[in-house]
Amino acid sequence: MSPADFAGFTFTSLTSHRLRTSLTALGIAVGIAAVILLTSIGEGLHRFVIAEFTQFGTNLVTVTPGRITTHGASLGAVNTVRPLSIDDALALTRVRYVQVTDPMVQGNAEVVYAGKSRRVTLYGTGADFSRALSMRVASGEFLPHDDPRAARALAVLGSKVAKELFGGENPLGARLRIGGERYRIVGVMESKGQILGFDLDDTVFIPVGRALDMFNRESLMEIHVLYEPTAPLAEVEAGIKRVMVARHGAEDFTVTPQQKMLEVFGTVLNALTFAVAAIGAISLVVGGVGILTILTIAVAERTSEIGLLRAIGATQRAILLLFLGEAALLAAVGGAAGLAMGWGIAGALKLVLPALPVHTPWHYAVLAEVVAVGVGLAAGVLPARRAARLDPLEALRSE
Amino acid sequence: MIRLRGIERIFRVGEEEVHALRSVDLDITAGEYLSIMGPSGSGKSTLLNLIGLLDRPNAGRYELDERDVTGLTDDEQARVRREKIGFVFQFFHLVPRLTAAQNIELPMVLAGVDPAERRERLRKLLAEYALEARARHRPDQLSGGQCQRVAIARAMSMRPAVILADEPTGNLDRHTGQEVMAVLERVHHDGGTVLLVTHDPEIGGRAQRTLRMIDGAIVSDQKADAGGNGGT
Ligand SMILES: Nc1ncnc2c1ncn2[C@@H]1O[C@H](COP(=O)(O)OP(=O)(O)OP(=O)(O)O)[C@@H](O)[C@H]1O
Ligand SMILES: [Mg+2]
Numbered sequence: 001m002s003p004a005d006f007a008g009f010t011f012t013s014l015t016s017h018r019l020r021t022s023l024t025a026l027g028i029a030v031g032i033a034a035v036i037l038l039t040s041i042g043e044g045l046h047r048f049v050i051a052e053f054t055q056f057g058t059n060l061v062t063v064t065p066g067r068i069t070t071h072g073a074s075l076g077a078v079n080t081v082r083p084l085s086i087d088d089a090l091a092l093t094r095v096r097y098v099q100v101t102d103p104m105v106q107g108n109a110e111v112v113y114a115g116k117s118r119r120v121t122l123y124g125t126g127a128d129f130s131r132a133l134s135m136r137v138a139s140g141e142f143l144p145h146d147d148p149r150a151a152r153a154l155a156v157l158g159s160k161v162a163k164e165l166f167g168g169e170n171p172l173g174a175r176l177r178i179g180g181e182r183y184r185i186v187g188v189m190e191s192k193g194q195i196l197g198f199d200l201d202d203t204v205f206i207p208v209g210r211a212l213d214m215f216n217r218e219s220l221m222e223i224h225v226l227y228e229p230t231a232p233l234a235e236v237e238a239g240i241k242r243v244m245v246a247r248h249g250a251e252d253f254t255v256t257p258q259q260k261m262l263e264v265f266g267t268v269l270n271a272l273t274f275a276v277a278a279i280g281a282i283s284l285v286v287g288g289v290g291i292l293t294i295l296t297i298a299v300a301e302r303t304s305e306i307g308l309l310r311a312i313g314a315t316q317r318a319i320l321l322l323f324l325g326e327a328a329l330l331a332a333v334g335g336a337a338g339l340a341m342g343w344g345i346a347g348a349l350k351l352v353l354p355a356l357p358v359h360t361p362w363h364y365a366v367l368a369e370v371v372a373v374g375v376g377l378a379a380g381v382l383p384a385r386r387a388a389r390l391d392p393l394e395a396l397r398s399e
Numbered sequence: 400m401i402r403l404r405g406i407e408r409i410f411r412v413g414e415e416e417v418h419a420l421r422s423v424d425l426d427i428t429a430g431e432y433l434s435i436m437g438p439s440g441s442g443k444s445t446l447l448n449l450i451g452l453l454d455r456p457n458a459g460r461y462e463l464d465e466r467d468v469t470g471l472t473d474d475e476q477a478r479v480r481r482e483k484i485g486f487v488f489q490f491f492h493l494v495p496r497l498t499a500a501q502n503i504e505l506p507m508v509l510a511g512v513d514p515a516e517r518r519e520r521l522r523k524l525l526a527e528y529a530l531e532a533r534a535r536h537r538p539d540q541l542s543g544g545q546c547q548r549v550a551i552a553r554a555m556s557m558r559p560a561v562i563l564a565d566e567p568t569g570n571l572d573r574h575t576g577q578e579v580m581a582v583l584e585r586v587h588h589d590g591g592t593v594l595l596v597t598h599d600p601e602i603g604g605r606a607q608r609t610l611r612m613i614d615g616a617i618v619s620d621q622k623a624d625a626g627g628n629g630g631t
Contacts, residue, residue, distance in 0.1 A: 005508045016496035308492040311453060312506040312553070313481020315474045393453050396492065 010325040024294045025334035031284030032338025032368050038280040039364055040346045042273030044357030049265055056133045060258040063223040067254055081252045083219030086148045086208060091247060095239035097231035100128040102224045103208045107215045111204055113165045113176035120161055121203045124211020132224040140172045140187030143207055151207030155183035158203035159191040179214045233257055288379040291327050295383035306387050307395030316388040323384035324377055331376020335369045401427040401450060406459035408445050419445040421615040432587040434595045434603040437612035443596045444565055451484050451563045452476040464560060481510050485554030487564035491546040493538040500534040503552045510557060524552040544575035551582055561592040568602060
């Protein structure tokens with residue numbers, strides 16, 4: 001039997017029961033639509049989170065004080081941990097492949113300008129902070145390369161702080177009070193928006209040494225190390241550890257490459273997407289049961305036709321393939337409809353809820369169609385086998 | 400062309416055994432027109448099904464075209480049916496959703512006959528069986544006689560060695576039955592081999608050769624003079 005004839009025959013047997021065929025295909029369509037929709041949201045979320053993190057660059061390593069053991073508990077509280085110092089940050093610039101290092105401490109502080117006051121997130125950083133985290137200055141400049149131990153009282157404002165305190169006025173050169181001290185504004189950052197709930201625009205940046213004094217702290221919270229994008233990460237990590245251990249006498253710090261964080265996030269988010277797809281797959285199973293049911297009925301109704309086909313020379317295999325073909329075609333049609341439905345709803349969601357990240361990679365569509373046909377074939381096996389094994393004579397007699 | 404030797408067919412129903420065919424010996428040559436008659440339950444259909452390779456004997460030997468087909472596998476049987484045997488049934492057995500033309504084509508489709516060749520054969524068959532006007536009609540739009548003509552055209556489409564017709568007029572009124580018989584007889588006149596099971600003595604009597612069966616055995620085998628009216 002030629003493929004065209006095969007397709008034609010299965011097609012006419014499906015179209016001879018339009019309502020039944022459409023309802024069965026709808027079952028598969030709903031399943032596929034559910035899978036497409038849920039995985040689209042999962043994938044959208046995945047991309048969203050990864051994008052949030054990669055905007056800081058991926059060739060970044062963060063050094064934090066205290067060591068995190070494999071059990072996740074910080075030993076820092078128990079053992080003696082030497083504070084992470086500005087000198088540590090300076091020393092790390094000597095590590096091979098390292099381009100820039102930047103010490104950082106963060107806290108809350110009150111800023112006052114012209115009688116208006118505002119609580120902001122205060123970042124004490126070096127001059128290279130904006131470069132290390134790929135943040136851009138909108139006007140003026142970022143903090144200058146002063147001697148970090150005796151830096152001038154200069155500040156850079158996040159875009160939101162600038163807007164709230166200065167409105168339309170140009171803040172450059174203006175003076176304001178931060179935690180009781182006077183600072184001169186040298187720059188305003190570009191808006192960065194919220195990242196996982198943190199408003200990066202409601203911030204003020206001042207030299208790290210001054211911030212440590214203001215917060216009355218000895219230790220930095222983080223040192224950001226930016227390395228050459230093509231450099232081998234393992235070597236960079238080892239170099240950082242070597243320098244730090246030499247300075248601290250022990251590994252009382254933690255080195256976290258951004259790439260590793262991304263990997264961890266990726267794994268977690270993939271698992272999430274998979275779980276969500278599995279939930280959608282349940283409805284697909286229901287659709288498969290629909291095919292199984294309808295095909296079982298069809299085999300019973302068409303027993304005498306099967307007998308005839310066998311009498312005029314169809315082999316068992318031919319009968320098996322015919323019914324499997326019907327199951328596959330039914331599922332494929334349902335799958336295609338489900339794809340359209342899933343895509344449609346995903347698109348509509350995007351319009352109604354622009355904040356919800358939805359993304360459907362095209363290979364999901366292909367995969368969904370393959371899965372649909374697979375479900376159809378799986379559901380078709382039992383009835384098709386029953387049809388193939390019918391005794392031709394008995395089948396002919398049934399009417 | 401068909402040679403049966405010592406054929407036995409025994410059905411087991413629960414504890415009981417039904418001896419449907421008892422040591423049947425039969426030789427049929429190509430081009431014969433043979434009717435099989437006998438009371439209900441005498442084994443006529445069983446014999447026809449065995450010859451049509453839809454069934455297997457419990458004992459004995461069956462040769463078709465000089466080839467032993469007794470022990471063929473299911474697939475081999477299917478292939479022989481496809482190429483050498485045309486069935487005509489009492490209840491027509493047309494596929495209801497297919498048109499007359501599609502029904503006639505079905506064996507050629509299954510056998511994978513080239514589409515051009517198929518179209519040509521279909522055209523001839525439609526003409527031969529006076530079905531051109533009905534080609535696009537589905538079985539439920541056809542009369543019983545037309546349905547049976549479609550079935551005969553279908554049986555002929557693969558140019559089989561033998562046509563097996565089990566009570567082809569059993570479901571038709573007398574007049575239509577005559578029409579269908581005329582069609583089958585034309586198949587015979589064109590050189591086809593026809594085996595016909597019937598209850599109607601008049602119809603059975605028109606065959607060249609008549610077998611009588613009782614209780615699974617062939618009790619008489621009469622040949623009439625060429626093409627004439629054989630007696631009982
Ligand atoms: N599948 C079967 N299982 C059990 N017994 C069967 C089967 N097929 C036929 N028989 C028995 O075999 C015998 C012959 O049956 P067969 O159908 O050949 O008779 P027949 O001559 O064609 O009768 P009729 O004229 O009524 O069609 C009958 O006794 C029947 O009951
Ligand atoms: Mg019978």
